[in-house]
């Protein structure tokens with residue numbers, strides 16, 4: 001499953017974002033280090049369900065009237081402070097939690113109302129671009145320290161006659177989630193000595209930075225957009241990273257109101273409808289949330305996860321079925337599964353994602369939208385419905 005980690009300084013709103021996105025019970029409070037354990041939960045990205053192309057909605061539990069929610073793993077990492085990679089704050093232990101993450105959502109306090117340690121200051125007085133820089137620096141330094149720690153073993157391997165520097169570094173860095181292709185691409189970008197004994201700290205750091213940016217791409221959530229000075233959001237955009245303005249608190253309130261039967265709202269909607277009785281205070285709170293949503297086109301929470309998965313990680317959603325005309329599984333469930341795969345994936349990749357036996361026994365595939373057999377090198381597109389024919393059942 002795709003794994004997205006929420007990182008950021010203390011009090012930026014990670015736990016609120018996490019709680020909203022997973023509706024799990026975690027501590028939320030206005031003091032640093034509320035999160036003392038890495039939380040791991042299930043959240044979703046939202047896409048158009050293929051059933052929208054048919055007369056009837058599929059009725060799957062993850063499909064709300066054609067809005068399809070595809071599971072991803074979400075990780076809430078404790079707040080990072082400057083020096084975290086040297087063990088400051090809750091430091092390295094939490095950076096290590098990022099090892100399995102495919103991408104990082106950096107939750108930034110765009111209101112400028114907390115300093116780099118997460119302590120409250122007057123709104124607008126802390127420059128949120130600084131926190132973007134130091135979070136990225138912590139990530140880079142953390143990987144650099146892993147490279148440093150393992151360098152001796154690379155040096156040792158280099159004494160062997162069949163030593164290959166690409167291979168040795170790939171061996172070291174795949175544990176961190178880097179593919180061999182990532183490492184090879186990084187090495188192509190860099191000038192470095194063939195002999196690892198001649199590498200300097202600068203070489204190792206440059207490698208760490210490049211590999212980190214490839215394997216843990218970052219998207220920024222400009223959180224607390226409800227109280228943030230608009231120029232702060234603009235400044236964050238100038239970092240060149242994707243920026244999604246958000247109100248995690250607003251999303252949490254909406255999801256709770258939805259659960260309480262007070263509003264009709266699906267995560268990622270641009271607006272909500274009030275359907276239950278409200279106190280004046282609740283009504284005023286919801287009005288405020290609506291104002292922020294109108295300005296930014298939603299609360300930003302679902303948008304951020306979608307941007308991380310579909311844009312940054314360039315995934316598509318494919319739907320394996322057993323019956324290519326009814327789009328059902330063996331039990332008659334319509335469109336019961338949705339898989340996220342990197343763009344460029346083929347039917348065989350989908351077969352392997354379903355099960356390694358199905359992949360091993362792959363014979364051919366049928367496109368559920370055209371009912372034609374598709375070639376093995378066909379590139380799956382967003383929303384494809386595919387019947388896989390395999391010797392495995």
Ligand SMILES: Nc1nc2c(ncn2[C@@H]2O[C@H](COP(=O)(O)OP(=O)(O)OP(=O)(O)O)[C@@H](O)[C@H]2O)c(=O)[nH]1
Pocket residue numbers: 008009010011012013014015016017027028029030031032033034035077078079080118223224225226227246247248249250
């Ligand atoms: N105005 C506003 N406040 C928010 C928003 N999201 C979170 N907050 C508040 O910011 C404070 C910190 O939120 P948390 O979610 O606990 O922050 P955190 O980043 O998880 O903090 P640590 O656990 O210390 O790392 C709380 O008082 C939240 O209510 C938002 O969208 N708008």
